[in-house]
Amino acid sequence: MKIEMTPIGTFYTGETDIPRHWTVSEARGRIEVDPAYQQGLKDIEAGQQIVVLFCFHKSREFAPDLLVQKPPHKDRPFGVFSICSPRRPNPIGLSVLRVSGIRENIIDVENIDMIDQTPILDIKPHLPPSA
Amino acid sequence: MKIEMTPIGTFYTGETDIPRHWTVSEARGRIEVDPAYQQGLKDIEAGQQIVVLFCFHKSREFAPDLLVQKPPHKDRPFGVFSICSPRRPNPIGLSVLRVSGIRENIIDVENIDMIDQTPILDIKPHLPPSA
Numbered sequence: 001m002k003i004e005m006t007p008i009g010t011f012y013t014g015e016t017d018i019p020r021h022w023t024v025s026e027a028r029g030r031i032e033v034d035p036a037y038q039q040g041l042k043d044i045e046a047g048q049q050i051v052v053l054f055c056f057h058k059s060r061e062f063a064p065d066l067l068v069q070k071p072p073h074k075d076r077p078f079g080v081f082s083i084c085s086p087r088r089p090n091p092i093g094l095s096v097l098r099v100s101g102i103r104e105n106i107i108d109v110e111n112i113d114m115i116d117q118t119p120i121l122d123i124k125p126h127l128p129p130s131a
Numbered sequence: 132m133k134i135e136m137t138p139i140g141t142f143y144t145g146e147t148d149i150p151r152h153w154t155v156s157e158a159r160g161r162i163e164v165d166p167a168y169q170q171g172l173k174d175i176e177a178g179q180q181i182v183v184l185f186c187f188h189k190s191r192e193f194a195p196d197l198l199v200q201k202p203p204h205k206d207r208p209f210g211v212f213s214i215c216s217p218r219r220p221n222p223i224g225l226s227v228l229r230v231s232g233i234r235e236n237i238i239d240v241e242n243i244d245m246i247d248q249t250p251i252l253d254i255k256p257h258l259p260p261s262a
Contacts, residue, residue, distance in 0.1 A: 001250060003136045003186050005221045023258055037220060039198040043213035050212075053184070053223055055134050067170040081181075081254040082174035089168060090136045090252045092184055092223070119132060121221045123212040127154055 007119035009033035009105075011054065013112060020073065021084060022095040022113045031107040031120055038105040041123075046101050049126040052109070054093045055119040056086035093118075096126055138250035140164035140236075142185065144243060151204065152215060153226040153244045162238040162251055169236040172254075177232050180257040183240070185224045186250040187217035224249075227257055 013029030031052070033041060044050060066087045070077040080088050093114065101108040107123075144160030162183070164172060175181060197218045201208040211219050224245065232239040238254075 001138055003138070003188075003222075003250065003252070005134045005136060005223075007132055007134070008220050036195070037198065037212075039195075040211040040220075042199065042210040044210065051225065053221075053225070057134075064167070064170075067168065068173065079173040079175065080171040081168075082256050084255060084258075088253060089139045089171075090184075091134075092136075092253050094182065094184070094225075094255060119134065121134070122219060122223050124215060124225060125213050127215075 005121055007055065007121060008037050009120045011114050011116070011118040011120055013114070013116050015112070018115055019113050022097065022111045025111045025113050027112045028100070028108065028110050029112045029114070031109060031123070033105045033107070033120070035105050041102065041105065041107065044099060044102055044107060044123070046099050048099050049096050050099060051124040051126050052095050052097050052120060053122040053124070054095070054114055055121055056091035056093050057119055058115065059086040059091050062087060062089045092121065136252055138186065138252060139168050140251045142243070142245050142247070142249040142251055144245070144247050146243070149246055150244050153228065153242045156242045156244050158243045159231070159239065159241050160243045160245070162240060164236045164238070164251070166236050172233065172236065172238065175230060175233055175238060175254070177230050179230050180227050181230055182255040182257050183226050183228050183251060184253040184255070185226070185245055186252055187222035187224050188250055189246065190217040190222050193218060193220045223252065
């Protein structure tokens with residue numbers, strides 16, 4: 001079974017030193033959503049957090065030697081499903097970003113950990129488990 | 132640009148009355164991961180929460196009339212990127228589930244809001260924004 005996705009937009013940033021994770025990032029960038037989807041952004045507001053799903057488009061293809069990996073900032077190897085490594089069976093990344101502004105089809109975001117020109121797959125509301 | 136994904140496993144449940152959202156669900160099910168990926172589960176433990184990405188495999192294809200939708204439990208329409216509707220440009224779902232048990236390639240989970248036989252795309256650790 002294969003599932004085919006098409007990006008809804010692209011992420012851009014001028015930052016060259018991208019933090020390893022959104023939980024520790026203060027870097028900025030912007031998501032340019034395909035104008036065909038602009039109406040779907042109408043309830044996103046500056047100040048809120050959004051969940052952004054994206055494609056690790058620069059990662060090499062997954063192979064069994066990547067099932068267990070030692071993250072650079074950890075002291076031991078972990079199973080791939082317990083870490084946020086970009087080298088995973090399906091190359092989907094997830095970051096929770098703060099919206100610093102929105103106009104037309106462009107969302108300015110903070111806390112970014114994606115590289116320039118990352119394809120964006122989806123944007124969802126950020127909900128606490130107790131919501 | 133097309134991005135192709137292959138499920139890492141399948142979700143099963145005997146529940147017939149699936150809650151509308153994981154934030155309000157006490158229903159249970161299990162994720163059966165492809166045995167080829169079993170080693171990647173080694174650090175998942177009962178009691179923890181995991182982020183599960185899955186495919187809304189029963190949703191109809193996205194169309195422009197779905198850019199703004201009124202969720203059943205809301206009093207007004209919202210842009211698709213501010214709601215968790217299964218009818219979205221890329222049919223990726225996200226649920227935060229509690230692990231009630233794990234053995235070999237099978238994860239027992241609670242708080243489920245997916246239907247039986249949902250294809251699973253990824254499992255990630257659940258991290259608070261302040262982590």
